[in-house]
Amino acid sequence: MNDNHLPPTNIEAEEAILGGILLDPKAITIVADILPVEAFSISTHQQIYKAALLLHHKDKQVDLMTVSTWLSDHKLLEKVGGTTKLAQLLNRTVSAVNIDRYSLLVLDKYQRRRLIAAGHEIVDLGYDTAIELETVFDFAESKLFALTTDKKDKFTTEPINDCLADIFNELEQGSLPLFSTGLTDLDSLIGGLTKQDLIIVAARPSMGKSWFACYLANHIAIKEKKPVVFFSAEMSRKQLTKRFLAMHTGIDSQRLMNNVIYEDEMDSLVNGLSNLAELPIEINDTPAEQLTPAKIRSELRKIQSKRGELGLVVLDYIQKLGDRAAGNRAQVIGKYSGACKDIAKQFNVPFVVLAQINRGVESQSNKRPAMASLKDSGDIEQDGDLLLMLYRDEYYKSDTEDNGVMEVIVGKNRNGATGTCKVLFDPSVGAFCDYTS
Ligand SMILES: Nc1ncnc2c1ncn2[C@@H]1O[C@H](COP(=O)(O)OP(=O)(O)OP(=O)(O)O)[C@@H](O)[C@H]1O
Structure with missing residues (x-):
């Protein structure tokens, strides 16, 4: 001392x-x-x-x-x-x-002065009982994290000249600030999943949102080889892992859930297990009422420092979060969607957030959701950069010609066009592929 x-x-x-x-x-x-x-x-x-x-x-x-x-x-x-x-x-x-x-000697002392300053701020916050404990923890953690990792605040005011230099470098390298979804028609509509974007995937229950999110997570993990973090407030870690396993083995997910495997599936199971084990997919199944934006940030910080730049973050699903008995749900959900957008920016990652759609669409003749259909929507549609709404005709009509087809309706696209494209979807194993193929 x-x-x-x-x-x-x-x-x-x-x-x-x-x-x-x-x-x-x-x-x-x-x-x-x-x-x-x-x-x-x-x-x-x-x-x-x-x-x-x-x-x-x-x-x-x-x-x-x-x-x-x-x-x-x-x-x-x-x-x-x-x-x-x-x-x-x-x-x-x-x-x-x-x-x-x-320089290293001087830097060492500078870091210690910053540590002391952060310590003072944390002590002051500790005494300030008007601020929620969770906010205090989040602040304390991010202060210390900034010291031990980047050491520089990313969000400072910078002259436009510096931004131009970054843009020129990106243009020169021709590197894309987005990731392909692996679905050609969808990519032609939306370009791909853009870093820092909040991507809302909305649909009625059982339409296939979770499967769609699993597909994107799996695809980004394989193609980009970057960590994908799946916050599953909906399904347990085991259930979600079995969904990924179904995708990799082609074994019916329902049977995997019930631990029923046929003998001739053992080879696929072993191959699937070893392929899946290689993927940088992280699953967090913190119960919905405990899964706060502060908790999400804290987990992402840990994963990023352990495994490097993130490829994708998924949250299944937003209306499940917080106190569901609380009065103004729209306000609560709005708070969460704003926080999710901030997280996408802070971690420079596309953030896919699943959302339930209002029962209201059921009374419409064509049943297809529109932007206004988001349940307890709050500010979801404002905060989202991209809104993808999923629709399957077979969900309503068993005799439809569009069996095995999912429509992806782009209801909002901050960076491009809106419209609809079709993809083929097999819900037994979560397989998605191009409709035209
Ligand atoms: N093994 C299976 N065989 C056939 N269909 C299946 C199988 N497993 C799931 N499904 C179908 O997949 C759909 C559920 O997909 P998913 O869980 O991704 O939907 P969701 O939109 O996330 O639903 P929720 O909001 O209720 O979680 C349902 O229609 C279900 O019948």
């Missing part, structure tokens, strides 16, 4: 770094990406380093002359101690050889 409570600093290392920068024009290129301005503990050090960084970002040479001229031109030279201070820094430094090592 530090009795005098002085914040941890390493002034000598800070001086050595600044001296190195003034001495050797190459030095700034080594430290610019490692050290933020705030890593320096003294404001004069921060100001000198900031001048060096600004010159560096404008592709200007960085040395004693250019830094002192810049500071003088901006009426800051006297504030940092004048040319005497710069000369002192220079005189104390023999070479810039160890500058990367010194």
